[in-house]
Amino acid sequence: MKLRIPAMRRGLLPAAIVTALSPAIAAAQEQASDATTLDRIEVTGSRIRQASIETAQPVLMIGREEIEKQGFTTVADILQNLTSAGSPAISRGDVLASGENVGGYYVDLRNLGASRTLILVNGKRLGANTTGLQDLGQIPSSAIERIDVLKDGASSIYGSDAIAGVVNIITRTRFDGAEANAYFGQYDDGGGDIQTFDFTVGSTSDRGGVSLSIDYGKEEPLWARDMWYARDGSRGPDFPGAGWSPVSQNGSFFDPVSEEWLTLTPGADPTDPDSYTPLTPDQYANSNEQMMARTGIERRSIYVAGEFDLTDDIRFVSDALYNSRTTTQQVAGYPYQSGSFETPLSGDSAFNPYPGTDLEFRRRLWERPRITENELKTYRVTAGLQGAFEIGERFWDWDVGGSWNRNEMLKNGRGDASLVAARAALGPSFINEDGVAQCGTVDDPIALGTNYGADECTPWNPLQPYGANGPNGLEDPNVQAFLFPEYHDTGLTESTIYTANLSGTLFTLPAGDLGVAVGYEHRKEEGRFVPDAFNQAALSTGLPATTTAGQYSLDEMYLELNVPLLSGVAGAEELSLSLATRYSDYDTFGDTLNNKFGLTWRPTGDLLVRGTWAEGFRAPSIDNLYGGVGGSFERYVDPCGNGPGNVAGNAACTAAGVSPDYVQLGQGLDPCDSFPCQTPYQFLTGSNPNLTPEMATSKTAGIVYSPQWVEGLDLSLDWYSVEIENLIAEDSVDDILTDCYVRGVESRCAGIERDPETGVITMLNFGLTNKGRLETEGYDLGVRYRLPETAYGNFAIDWQTTYVSKHELTADNNPDTVPAPSNSFAGYFRTRSNLTLDWQMGDFGASWTARYYSGMKESCVVTDSFDENYCDQPDYAAPDVPEGLPLRTVGSNVFHDAQVRWSAPWDATVSLGANNVTDHRGPLMFTSPNNQFAYYGGFDVGRFVYMKYQQRF
Known part of the structure; x- marks a missing residue:
């Protein structure tokens, strides 16, 4: 055969x-x-x-x-x-x-x-x-x-x-x-x-x-700092500084007196309130300096x-x-915002420039980039x-x-901070008889050390800028060992x-x-x-x-x-x-x-x-x-805000209680000036x-x-x-928001939660x-x-x-x-x-x-930081977006x-x-x-x- x-x-x-x-x-x-x-x-x-x-x-x-x-x-x-x-x-x-x-x-x-x-x-x-x-x-x-x-x-x-x-x-x-x-x-x-x-x-x-x-x-x-399209920030070389984060590696706190975000003057005493000046955009963080591009x-x-x-x-x-x-x-150090985790710098911390007053602060954890293998x-x-x-x-x-x-x-992975360790490190602390900062109080001290599970603690000064090498800053190896455990999935x-x-x-x-x-x-x-x-x-x-x-x-x-x-x-x-x-x-x-x-x-x-x-x-x-439930800090454009193609003031936005003058808030609850803008709140996604x-x-x-x-x-x-x-x-967050506020699909609005005072979206499933x-x-x-x-x-x-x-x-x-x-x-x-x-x-x-x-074409961005000429189709309309959506073409x-x-x-x-x-x-x-x-x-x-x-x- x-x-x-x-x-x-x-x-x-x-x-x-x-x-x-x-x-x-x-x-x-x-x-x-x-x-x-x-x-x-x-x-x-x-x-x-x-x-x-x-x-x-x-x-x-x-x-x-x-x-x-x-x-x-x-x-x-x-x-x-x-x-x-x-x-x-x-x-x-x-x-x-x-x-x-x-x-x-x-x-x-x-x-x-x-x-x-x-x-x-x-x-x-x-x-x-x-x-x-x-x-x-x-x-x-x-x-x-x-x-x-x-x-x-x-x-x-x-x-x-x-x-x-x-x-x-x-x-x-x-x-x-x-x-x-x-x-x-x-x-x-x-x-x-x-x-x-x-x-x-x-x-x-x-x-x-x-x-x-x-x-x-x-x-x-490949490293973003070496790439022509990334080294200057999230919007490339045409707009240097655009998208830089106000959560800076230099640290800042919200001054209860001036009601401004202040940052330490280089070389000054971090415990002296007069050592701080207002945080300016040139001090923001360019996270791409620490990012891999590939x-x-x-x-x-x-x-x-x-x-x-x-x-x-x-x-x-x-x-x-x-x-x-x-x-x-490798991605940039985490943009830590104390308000997101209810971990202020305690009024009883040895590093607080306003003793007796808890301070809301922001500090990018620059000294420890997030590295995952x-x-x-x-x-x-x-x-x-x-x-x-x-x-x-x-x-x-x-x-x-x-x-x-x-x-x-x-x-x-390593580079994400332990919140339980951070809460202890930011809590009450004092300078002991050896001149070293120690957690707790003089009457009730907590043993110095880096093992939280063994009831040890190392204080952290989040207002110490990157590179200052001051006591208990993030460059301190003991602070890093205490705050940054290794994670294993x-x-x-x-x-x-x-x-x-x-x-x-x-x-x-x-x-x-x-x-x-x-x-x-x-x-x-x-x-x-x-x-x-x-x-x-x-x-x-x-x-x-x-x-x-x-x-x-x-x-x-x-x-x-x-x-x-x-x-x-x-x-x-x-x-x-x-x-x-x-x-x-x-x-x-x-x-x-x-x-x-x-x-x-x-x-x-x-x-x-x-x-x-x-x-x-x-x-x-x-x-x-x-698959259970996971969380993420999404980048999106709020149609009820000031972003591209917004429909601020329409019936759907008004029904959600959003003011026609609402400005979308991003990291640090600062107004967004480039889009898509990253939320300061974790949104949830899950299986079914x-x-x-x-x-x-x-x-x-x-x-x-x-x-x-x-x-x-x-x-x-x-x-x-x-x-x-x-x-x-x-x-996607953008799809849900567009369906709800632009296309008028009411069923898509059910999972959106907003802060009644600021209007910012605080939760979305x-x-x-x-x-x-x-x-x-x-x-x-x-x-x-x-x-x-x-x-x-x-x-x-x-x-x-x-x-x-x-x-x-x-x-x-x-x-x-x-x-x-x-x-x-x-x-x-x-x-x-x-x-x-x-x-x-x-x-x-x-x-x-x-x-x-x-x-290609994309939703264009017109803000104070961008040239409106980049929107070469400002009147673009499509059947799915009857009110129009400005576009940019390449x-x-x-x-x-x-x-x-x-x-x-x-x-x-x-x-x-x-x-x-x-x-x-x-x-x-x-x-x-x-x-x-x-x-x-x-x-x-x-x-x-x-x-x-x-x-x-």
């Missing part, structure tokens, strides 16, 4: 696909001729093993050769540069991001959210954390053979999460030999060094093979894959992965049996197996999956074989994330959080059919219909059934017409269901155990044209549409809920042309473009609510396009890539990458290249999209130069 794979006409395949798959196809054909029965091709998006890799679904394949021609070191970086990729879920510039997702690499297709793109490794799910995100950084790039990107919904084939698409990472299985790679890169302004080293060794035989890949990578952080990461991984033919009809396959990732974050260890093992058998003249393929994935997280997730699949041919129709695949899957997800006890009890300046812990399990069955309708007739070289259905039964919300239909029509040998209609879903994650799945409908239609009269040319055009209902969404609808629609255009060989070498062109015609969110389930368009707003590009030119001649080669991003951007390479005679390849070779700078974006700073988090931050060396043995 032999498996025979029909020959494929190469001219019908895009050049990059042929390049990527030729080794696999050739190996399969060779082994077929040598009597093996196990090498049918399984195309991403279908469980039916088949010879053709062109289906009704749009699949982009990125081969190893193409990967090596890029200057990126991780799978996520490669995928992030696809034109169909949306903004990064957590960019490296989101240095204030917290929780278990920080440090991971995630891909977000179609800007529908990273949790709506499913990640597979060799067709099997990659383990997720409690939030449902799958970290691509776990996969060592040295182990990758190719990457398949299915840009279509596929829940009927793969289950939950496959709404925007599927990324399937195919690893090397029969690698023979050894290979070592070294990569060094650096920004030409210095800093941000990246170095990676990997080694792969493998051996094959007639009956199987095994390969081992070892990777090490380290990326040094986090640092160090990774180590080991990947082993093997397969062995037990018989001519049964093969054992297995792989195992270990990955260790350490992410380091997040360690994640991943263990993954898969094993199974694959086989084939023949009934009559029909071949059947089967496989059974299981996979286990475990993530262990330890998060260590832990996390653990496990995913266990068992599968069984069968595919083959039911019978032969006049147009060909009717293919079928059926299967069963059992999956169990378990997870917990346990914040430090201080944060759970809200006893530190860190964000309050509670434990996430829970599990769920499910059983699924699917059926897929491939029905040939016509073949080899006029107007229909091929006409086939694909159908798939999947039944999923969860022990949390119940069951769901999802279907998919696809049509493939080849009117002529060089033209393919394709289309799909699919249902999809995303089940609530463990964090969605059992009653969530139900998101439900989606996706449609695609497209053509693939490979004209026989132009050899090497492949053209493709695909239309897509995705609509997601019943969204699992964490409300923005937890998870099923609400609203998300829709997107657009086109993907692909042009690939491998020119005929010339005397000057081989040339190839690859041009990929995505155009988004619609991307809009409906905030709630009210049918009268007008959708809010996000297309062309910061981070949501209407058009992305990549053009690559490649040249190869003998041992030398070069490539050049231009990455195009269309223009133009398109193009980043250029270049690489030259040489194949050395000792079987090595040397590559030199630069990403953003022209050192192009994107525009300042004052809304800080996907970033902590006034710059889009997905743009290059400077010219990055690198060298790669590959040695084959």
Whole structure:
């Protein structure tokens, strides 16, 4: 019994696909001729093993050769540069991001959210954390053979999460030999060094093979103080000093006599009231001086894959992965405000300039920046049996197996103050007979020391400015040891999956074989994330959080059919219909059934017409269901205040008791002069155990044209549409406020609490809920042309473009609510396009890539600190904002990458290249999209130069 794979006409395949798959196809054909029965091709998006890799679904394949021609070191970086990729879920510039997702690499297709793109490794799910995100950084790039990107919904084939698409990472299985790679890169302004080293060794035989890949990578952080867009403050170099915080590292207190905020004159006596002068803006804190602009990461991984033919009809396959990732974050010292924690400087403190009067103070904890080290260890093992058998003249393929994935997280942090220690350190104190400040009173002293749990105490003088080196200032190591304990968060997730699949041919129709695949899957997800006890009890300046812990399990069955309708007739070289259905039964919300239909029509040998209609879903994650409650200091624009697009004085604001003259208050309860403005109060967000799945409908239609009269040319055009209902969404503060006060959605006002005197928002809950609808629609255009060989070498062109015609969110389930368009707003590009030119001649080669991003718009900021000319669309209006919203627009951007390479005679390849070779700078974006700073988090931050060396043995 032999498996025979029909020959494929190469001219019908895009050049990059042929390049990527030729080794696999050739190996399969060779082994077929040598009597093996196990090498049918399984195309991403279908469980039916088949010879053709062109289906009704749009699949982009990125081969190893193409990967090596890029200057990126991780799978996520490669995928992030696809034109169909949306903004990064957590960019490296989101240095204030917290929780278990920080440090991971995630891909977000179609800007529908990273949790709506499913990640597979060799067709099997990659383990997720409690939030449902799958970290691509776990996969060592040295182990990758190719990457398949299915840009279509596929829940009927793969289950939950496959709404925007599927990324399937195919690893090397029969690698023979050894290979070592070294990569060094650096920004030409210095800093941000990246170095990676990997080694792969493998051996094959007639009956199987095994390969081992070892990777090490380290990326040094970038610092905001060195970056042109961040060094001058939160609004960039055009507005130096904008956004600086009145919570200064020099300390200040509210003078009960002058009713002003005063700060100590340098070198003066801090206990003398006459030593203080009013705090001025030039003494505010530029927190970016202490911030990382990009986090640092160090990774180590080991990947082993093997397969062995037990018989001519049964093969054992297995792989195992270990990955260790350490992410380091640093943000500025905490902006301590005594009023937020009811911890004034006691009137009985030895450092109080007004003895007998408790003082409200503000002091940024500059001497101890907040540093967090997040360690994640991943263990993954898969094993199974694959086989084939023949009934009559029909071949059947089967496989059974299981996979286990475990993530262990330890998060260590220091820099947030213990509130119980701070309360003691700011309480009564006196100067003892040794001339040293001591907590307590002369009659009732508290032992000096740094262990609060042992009833020890060290007084703190919060009015001592940074660098003054006075007694009991924050530079005192004893004060630091007392105030700043170490915090430890832990996390653990496990995913266990068992599968069984069968595919083959039911019978032969006049147009060909009717293919079928059926299967069963059992999956169990378990997870917990346990914040430090201080944060759970809200006893530190860190964000309050509670434990996430829970599990769920499910059983699924699917059926897929491939029905040939016509073949080899006029107007229909091929006409086939694909159908798939999947039944999923969860022990949390119940069951769901999802279907998919696809049509493939080849009117002529060089033209393919394709289309799909699919249902999809995303089940609530463990964090969605059992995540507890957390807190954050959000940045927002109060529509009832003085910010951009305000509606101060309208009926909704008046009903909330807000004066038409209200000025939004920010840190230190000071009036905001730039937006979005950070609240001085913690808002709460949390999970919801009653969530139900998101439900989606996706449609695609497209053509693939490979004209026989132009050899090497492949053209493709695909239309897509995705609509997601019943969204699992964490409300944003801005969305809630806009819905309540601008759009008049009364139900959205219920959780907003304001101070009746000042009008400032003191509490807002923005937890998870099923609400609203998300829709997107657009086109993907692909042009690939491998020119005929010339005397000057081989040339190839690859041009990929995505155009988004619609991307809009409906905030709630009210049918009268007008959708809010996000297309062309910061981070949501209407058009992305990549053009690559490649040249190869003998041992030398070069490539050049231009990455195009269309223009963006954002809510503009008009205050005393900003030039009103930045609002070039002051009268912008949209259906969702009938009263108008002033906007600022910026133009398109193009980043250029270049690489030259040489194949050395000792079987090595040397590559030199630069990403953003022209050192192009994107525009300042004052809304800080996907970033902590006034710059889009997905743009290059400077010219990055690198060298790669590959040695084959």
